[in-house]
Amino acid sequence: MDRRDWAQLAGLFTKDAVIEGPGFTMPGLEAILAGMKHIEQYRTTQHHVHNQLVDVDGATATAETYCIANHIYTLDGTDRKLDWGVRYQDNLVFQEGKWLFARRKLLLDWTQDLPLKG
Numbered sequence: 166m167d168r169r170d171w172a173q174l175a176g177l178f179t180k181d182a183v184i185e186g187p188g189f190t191m192p193g194l195e196a197i198l199a200g201m202k203h204i205e206q207y208r209t210t211q212h213h214v215h216n217q218l219v220d221v222d223g224a225t226a227t228a229e230t231y232c233i234a235n236h237i238y239t240l241d242g243t244d245r246k247l248d249w250g251v252r253y254q255d256n257l258v259f260q261e262g263k264w265l266f267a268r269r270k271l272l273l274d275w276t277q278d279l280p281l282k283g
Contacts, residue, residue, distance in 0.1 A: 167210045171198055178266045179258060186271035207236040207247075224259040237281065244281040250274040 166174060175198055184191040184200065191200040204210055215231040229252060236247040256268040 166201060166204060167212055169205065171202070174198065174201060179260065182265070182267050182269070184269045184271065187273050204236075207238045209237045211235045226255075226257040226259075226264065228255040228257060229253065230255070245278060246281045247276065247278045249276050 175194060178194055178197055180194050181192075182194060182197060184197055189200070191197045211234070213233045213235070215233070217228060217230045219226055219228040232249075232251040232253060234249040234251055236249075238245055238247065250273070252272040252274060254270040254272065255266055257264050258267045259265075
């Protein structure tokens with residue numbers, strides 16, 4: 166996502182995958198890719214993935230992943246950094262030799278938006 170390689174990102178999801186978050190739902194791969202492109206409004210982003218808990222059951226799995234997402238942008242001539250504390254709750258399936266996201270729920274635990282220094 167941070168590299169903005171949309172073709173690579175598309176390869177991570179099933180065609181009928183769904184992403185849900187606070188105030189939005191992206192049903193299907195086309196909607197997911199269109200929704201993910203909103204990230205282009207930021208000059209740069211970094212998603213720092215932390216603790217992960219995965220439970221595999223045959224060809225399906227559930228996972229919860231913690232993430233700190235940094236978004237750098239400019240507002241009224243001032244560089245700013247928007248941080249999100251995120252938990253992803255995922256359902257995955259093993260198809261055609263690889264694990265794919267079938268459903269992702271984004272839980273936003275906290276945010277902070279500050280002027281960027283340095």
